[in-house]
Amino acid sequence: MRACDMDRVKGLPLFAEIAADTFRVATAGAHLQRFPAGTMLLLEGDPVDFLYVLLDGQVELHGTWNDHETVLAILRPVSTFILAAVVLDADALMSARTLERCEILMIPGDAIRTAMRLDPRFAMAVSRDLAGCYRGLVRTVKNHKLRNSVERLANYLLTLRAADNSGNVVRLHHEKRVLASLLGMTPENLSRAFSALQAVGVNVQGAVVTLSNVVALEALAKPDPLIDNHAPRGGDIVAEADAEVWSSEWNRAGGVTGPRTASAGKRND
Amino acid sequence: MRACDMDRVKGLPLFAEIAADTFRVATAGAHLQRFPAGTMLLLEGDPVDFLYVLLDGQVELHGTWNDHETVLAILRPVSTFILAAVVLDADALMSARTLERCEILMIPGDAIRTAMRLDPRFAMAVSRDLAGCYRGLVRTVKNHKLRNSVERLANYLLTLRAADNSGNVVRLHHEKRVLASLLGMTPENLSRAFSALQAVGVNVQGAVVTLSNVVALEALAKPDPLIDNHAPRGGDIVAEADAEVWSSEWNRAGGVTGPRTASAGKRND
DNA sequence: GCCTTCAATTGACTTGTATCAATTCACTGC
DNA sequence: GCAGTGAATTGATACAAGTCAATTGAAGGC
Structure with a gap:
């Protein structure tokens, strides 16, 4: 593996x-692997022997039942x-499943569990990571049970805008059919949801979405810090855990005057 | 607090x-408290100062958005x-929110975090607990995105049957409107879903549900070990984590000849 | 005893979403 | 260049689920 x-x-x-x-214990048996797009890395129901670390590319996590498939997350x-x-x-x-060519580090599960037993700081870090993922899923469930498809799309766009710190032009990172599944709708309905959002200034041109009336979009979307995490990613x-901590601090500070960057919250500078 | x-x-x-x-560190500042039914223990958005341990009664976890409320879990x-x-x-x-009179142990969050830093075994246990909860939510999301309301109800009944090891008569533990919200539908639709299940031998009499044709019910429900955890509770x-481990062992053993009790899997007896 | 209250059910109707089919569009390979 | 593939869009239709309103039913208070 390269040093970088x-x-x-x-x-x-x-x-x-x-x-x-x-760190040495954890990564001793690890190996870096490259996969082409569309590779099944892991099938639901399989025993999990490795912790996967995505270094490059995009990976989709999905679930299947009764010949239907739904995207649960995109990494x-x-x-x-x-x-x-x-x-x-x-x-x-x-x-x-890989959505594009990917570079992935695979760390044996045994090594992870051993490292946790040895180092309470690592076990703590694992707990924090899992807690972050858990809260991410809580948000997902609330999003799906409390909102309809147009509202979910509207909030997705606003979250994307916040995450990428993009102005009024956001770029979709995935194919629309993948996005549709992630948002819990059919591709046809995603198209219709986009047209519905034209009324609040949303225009789509391939993967480029322009938000010409963010105020109206927000009025429709009603974003909520307890569902939508607007932490600026990158x-x-x-990690999710960082985004969760950021979100809490942002809320406690009133959502306006709070920490402007993650570091302001994380370290005492 | 009583010794028991x-x-x-x-x-x-x-x-x-x-x-x-x-254990002493963790529970030093803990105190036991009793709450009447319908008490709000915690409001979403509030800082969380305590880990709650439910010793008696029932607690509902729910989320709110735009004047709508949905039940996320019942404990x-x-x-x-x-x-x-x-x-x-x-x-x-x-x-x-408490659904009935409850007895709850409240452990200061600081004490939990301190104990995690001191004892890797405790940090490990926290990780396992969180991992179990996380996987429970993954199941929930799959359940909601891949199934319609009748299928969700059918599987709920089968899971209840497995959890309580009841025969063909299961008892609902909650009010129907609470159950409806948990299953992601309106109370009206839950009623209709129950009538739809009459065709596969499901009869409701208040909280008592008789399943006179489990084979037909299963044919409709298509329960899946990767969505429905049929671990016998109690x-x-x-904890969720135990149920997850049980589920994996059950699947690996083919779902029929596997461990009959949790102890058979957990310890080598 | 009766009245109140609220959960549960039932029916009529509306809205949301999926499905099916046809067309357009963009990319890829030859 | 052009055909072929698959994604994206659009329209017509079917089905699922939510809403509204009325009724029934059961538990608790006086």
Whole structure:
């Protein structure tokens, strides 16, 4: 593995604050692998032998039932996945598939569990990571049970805008059919939802979406910090856990005068 | 706090295998409290100062948006809740309300986080608990995105049957309007879903549901171990994490010849 | 005893979403 | 260049679920 890849892994909140020894234990049997687009990395129901760390590319997590499939999450670098199954040494509940050419670090599950037993700081980091993922799913469930498809799309666009710190032009990172499944609708309905949002100044041109009336869009979307996490991703905020902490601090500060960057909250500077 | 209550807390997987010292640290500032039915224990958005341990009664976790409310989970003793928020010292994403008279142990969040730093076994236990809750939510999302309301109800009844080890007569533990919200439908639609299930031998009499044709019900419900956890609750299986491990072992063993009790899987007896 | 209250049910209707089919569009390979 | 593939869109229609309103039913208070 290249040194710069190792640095990126060490940069993950999961591994950031652990002892050098622990890091060596955890990554001893790890190997870096490249996969073409459309590769099934893991099938739901399979035993999970590795913790996956996505270093480059995009991975989709999805679930299947009765010949139907639904996208549960889409991951972008750098992020880990199926940590929960690794911790419990349980079978996967979701399948994982590469959406593009990917570079993935695979760390044996045994090594992770051993490292947790050795280093309370690492075990703590795992807990924080899992807590972040858990809260992400709570948000997902609320989003799906409380909103209709147009509202979900509207909030998705606003979250994207906040995450990428883009102005009034956001770029969709995925194919529309994948996005539709993620948002819990059919591709046909996503198209119709986009047309419905024209009324509030949303225009789509391929993957480029222009928001010419954010005020109206927000009036329709009614974004809520307890459902939508508007933490600016990238920079200091890479893991869900960081985004959760950012969100809480933002809310406590009133959502306007709060910490402007993640570092303002994380460190006392 | 009564000694028998302390024993019940110590019996939780979260606290079962930790050092006596750690347990003392964790529970030092804890206090037992009783609440009448309908009490709001926690409002979404509030900072979370305590880990709650439900010793008696029922608690509902719900979320709100735009004047609508949805039930996200219903807890029965003995179980902990809002562990994720405690670990991250973040604000609650869900509100908690007692459905009946409850007895709840409240453990300061600081004490939990301190204990995690001191004792890797405790940190590990927290990770396992969170991993179990996370996987429970993954199941919930799949359930909601892949099934319609009748299918969700059918599977709910089958899961209840497996959990309580009841024969062909299951008892609903909650009011129907609460159940409807948990299953993601209106009370009116729950009524209709029950009538739809008459065709497969389901009859309702208040809280008592008789399943006179389980084969037909299963044919309709198509239960799936990757969505529905049929672990028999009570006995050895109290936390989500245990149920997850049970489920994996059950599947690996083929779902028929597998471990008959949780202990068969957990210990090598 | 009766009255109140609220959960549960039932029917009529509206809205939301999925499905099916046809067409357009963009990219890829030859 | 052009055909072929699959994504995206659009329209017509069917089905699922929510809403509104009225009724029934059961538990609790006086």
